[in-house]
Amino acid sequence: MKKRSVRVIPMFGLSMGVTLAMLSVIVLIPLASLVVFTAQMSFSDIIETLTRERVLASFRVSFGTAFLASAINAVMGVILAWVLVRYDFPGKRILDGMIELPFALPTAVAGIALTSLTADKGLVGSFFARFGIKIAYTKIGITVALVFIGIPFVVRAVQPVLEKLDPSFEEAAGVMGASRSRIFRQVIFPELAPAVFTGFGLAFGRCLGEYGSVVFIAGNKPFETEITPLIIMSELQEYDYSSATAIALVMLITAFLILFLVNLIQARNTKILGR
Amino acid sequence: MHKDTVGSKIVKWLLIGISVLFVFLMLVLPLITVITEALRSGWEIYLEAITDKYTVKAIQLTLFATICAVIFNTIFGLFAAWTLTKFRFKGKKLLTTLIDVPVTVSPIIVGLIFVLTFGRQSLLYPVLQELNIQVVFAVPGIVLATVFVTFPFISRELIPVLEAQGTDEEEAAALMGANGLTIFTKVTFPHIKWAFLYGVVLCTARAMGEFGAVSVLSGHLRGKTNTLPLHVEILFNEFRYVPAFAVSSILVMMAVIILIVRSVVEYIGKRNSEDVR
Incomplete structure (x- = not known):
């Protein structure tokens, strides 16, 4: 690497200044106010808030459903990415475009649509009701909404890696007599694994904080189907900012940890791909 | 085989x-x-629902917040991408991470941090009162929340493209005496126009649909601080399903348009980059 002492391209000061100013106003100052507010709270109050039965129950609901939904998405995401990269069939472009729908459709709209579909009288709900399975207003409903929200994360993480994967390795393994399932397990999956974990992590992070699509379908029964973001929301509506902040801190720290792990995996992955 | x-x-x-x-x-x-x-109860009821006074007000507010978000994030996206890809400086990694923070924060927490920043217990509150500005439970809060959740959407699309393109062309142009603006419009922008358009599309989609953060910061005042998604919530919770879905259908149409634009932009972008190669 050679070192340049003079910047040839102009406008460094201006563009850096504008970038930092806008970043400060929108992101840094509000985040700093969270830190300032937290600093004024006592540690025992934070612990008291976090160990309330109702809050603990909401953590179990949120983490449990987010984990289950992301696991389902990890499997479906790999299948979808595989189908989109490796096969040709009519309507493939439409299928590919539809994957992006959860990014484009407002979460509240997704929420009410999924709720009316899976309620006892809804198209899908009435089918499952015959077997005594309730979807809307249960944890299953929350999971359904989170699967909807998370699916593009896994597909879009796995797709590019699969596109770069050289099929000649699989052919070689096939010629040497490996079965298809063995090829998938030993040749393809090790290459895909970092991307799958990345997609899983991003989906999990998003699902933990998801609010709009879940509030309608969850039913919001305390201790059963109440998610953590909803608890924060109700604390805010009661102007109990300390409790809201304490719970929010747990969620924020978790989100940052997930992001950190994802970045770690991605950094290792680019090293491998760049080899 | x-x-x-x-x-x-x-x-x-x-x-x-x-x-x-x-x-x-x-x-x-x-x-x-x-x-x-x-459309369950027919076209007439549908048209009535989407031309309702409060629906029209909600559409106007949603469009206003979306336009603000797109303009603000366009300016930020262009400057940030230019800063991060055309220069070397210390703390570049930190800056990149900070720009991405907004997408990892739960919408409800976004609402919370703006309430803490501009609400009654904030240090800024007396100043805002003096100036007669209300942020929380008012339009400025909704706009701020919308800008926050879409903050990195445009810069994130531009940075990889500019990264791949390098700095040689800009350096050549600068050495030949072009000023910053000329370099940007003549040399840099042609490379990023499709990525830029895609970023704008993503930003628009997310801005129109934002629910959680806006929900915290809006006082749910009908006709004043109600955006389209919030209006849907109110109607649905009042068991007025047909109007709720009618208003949703506006957002669905916008989502479908966005998906189509996305596909077209991606297709053209791909074809162009193949041409260059």
Whole structure:
């Protein structure tokens, strides 16, 4: 690497200044106010808030459903990415475009649509009701909404890696007599694994904080189907900012940890791909 | 792999079948539901619902917040991408991470941090009162929340493209005496126009649909601080399903338009980059 002492391209000061100013106003100052507010709270109050039965129950609901939904998405995401990269069939472009729908459709709209579909009288709900399975207003409903929200994360993480994967390795393994399932397990999956974990992590992070699509379908029964973001929301509506902040801190720290792990995996992955 | 052809064909169509079924059940069916539920009581009721006074007000506020977000994030996106890709400086990694923070924060927490910043217990509150500005439970709060959740959307699309392109062309132009603006419009922008358009599309989609953060910061005042998604919530919670889905159908149409634009932009972008190669 050679070192340049003079910047040839102009406008460094201006563009850096504008970038930092806008970043400060929108992101840094509000985040700093969270830190300032937290600093004024006592540690025992934070612990008291976090160990309330109702809050603990909401953590179990949120983490449990987010984990289950992301696991389902990890499997479906790999299948979808595989189908989109490796096969040709009519309507493939439409299928590919539809994957992006959860990014484009407002979460509240997704929420009410999924709720009316899976309620006892809804198209899908009435089918499952015959077997005594309730979807809307249960944890299953929350999971359904989170699967909807998370699916593009896994597909879009796995797709590019699969596109770069050289099929000649699989052919070689096939010629040497490996079965298809063995090829998938030993040749393809090790290459895909970092991307799958990345997609899983991003989906999990998003699902933990998801609010709009879940509030309608969850039913919001305390201790059963109440998610953590909803608890924060109700604390805010009661102007109990300390409790809201304490719970929010747990969620924020978790989100940052997930992001950190994802970045770690991605950094290792680019090293491998760049080899 | 002769022996595998029949087996692999079965696997192929099985996997395609699973994928199509999954996408149909999880993604297409909800879309269809919105439309059928909206039209359940006929066109007249539908038109009545979407031309309702409060709906029109909600559309106006949503468009206003979206336009603000797109303008603000366009300016930020262009400057940030230029700063991060054309220069070397200390703390570049930190800056990149900070720009990405907004997408990892739960919408409810976004609402919370703006309440803490501008609400009654904030240090800024007396100053804002003096100036007679209300942020929380008012339009400025909604705009701020919308800008926050879409903050990195445009810069994130531009940075990889500019990164790949390098700095040689800009340096050559600068050495030949072009000023910053000329370099940007003549040299840099042609490379990024499709990525830029895609970023704007993503930003628009997210801005129009933001629910959680806006919900915290809006006082849910009908006709004043109600955006389209919040209006949907109110109608749905009042068991007025037909109007709720009618208003949703507006957002669905926008989502479909966005998906189509996205596909077209991606297609043109891909073709162009192949031409260059």
